[in-house]
Amino acid sequence: MKQTFFGLLLLLVGVSCTNDKKNEANLHLTGTIKGLKKGTLYIQKFSDSTLVMVDSIAIDGKSTFESHLSIDSPEMLYLYLDKGVTNSIDNSLFVFAEPGNMTIETTLESFYKNVKVTGSKNHELYLEYKKINEPFVNLNLDLIQKELKASKLEQNAVVDSLVKEKDLLTKRRYLRVINFALNNKEHEVSPYVLLYDVYDANLKYLDSVTNLYPEKIKTSKYGKLLKEHIDERRKEESN
CATH class of the missing domain: 2.60.40.180 (Transthyretin/hydroxyisourate hydrolase domain)
Structure with a gap:
């Protein structure tokens, strides 16, 4: 009888915890x-x-x-x-x-x-972002492979040219990411892509977007993390 009682009690506690989690x-x-x-x-x-x-x-x-x-x-x-x-x-x-x-x-x-x-609207936008970013990623990988091949052949002039091409590609990608973030400033995906994909972009570009964020984005998880990151970078660059 006692075992039955404790078994029932444990079952009720389990159900209660599950219901609390759902609530x-x-x-x-x-x-x-x-x-x-x-x-x-x-x-x-x-x-x-x-x-x-x-x-x-x-x-x-x-x-x-x-x-x-x-x-x-x-x-x-x-x-x-x-x-x-x-x-x-x-x-x-x-x-x-x-x-x-x-x-x-x-x-x-x-x-x-x-x-x-x-x-999830944010997930829909994230998929759009991946489509925008994918060509840049593929082009960058192609340039890296060409650079490695030229380096092995000691073609220094070709290597220098490819490095410059990669730098230009990076700048184009950063501008595209920032433009995406600006166009979707009402959604949390905006600070997310800035924080994780162009964290080292020029601060003036990051500020240009974050200053336009509504309060709900500023106080979101990624909005707060992005602000902390910008503040840290500004402090480091001022030293």
């Missing part, structure tokens, strides 16, 4: 990983440059998952799928989450490539 959460994340029968989905986020576990979901016999999370403002989440295969490559992706209801649909075979995320 406190402001992000309801659901999804489907077509073809997955068994595995573990890890949801993480960056805190002080360190990946912190937010939730882990064991999947056994079904391809759907659900998570109730609490976030202070829209932020990037890192999803890692442990398929139980040591040499698995396509098993991780970034999702720009925001409060509300979000859905993630993907497949086991192409976890990253086939993903479709709904319920």
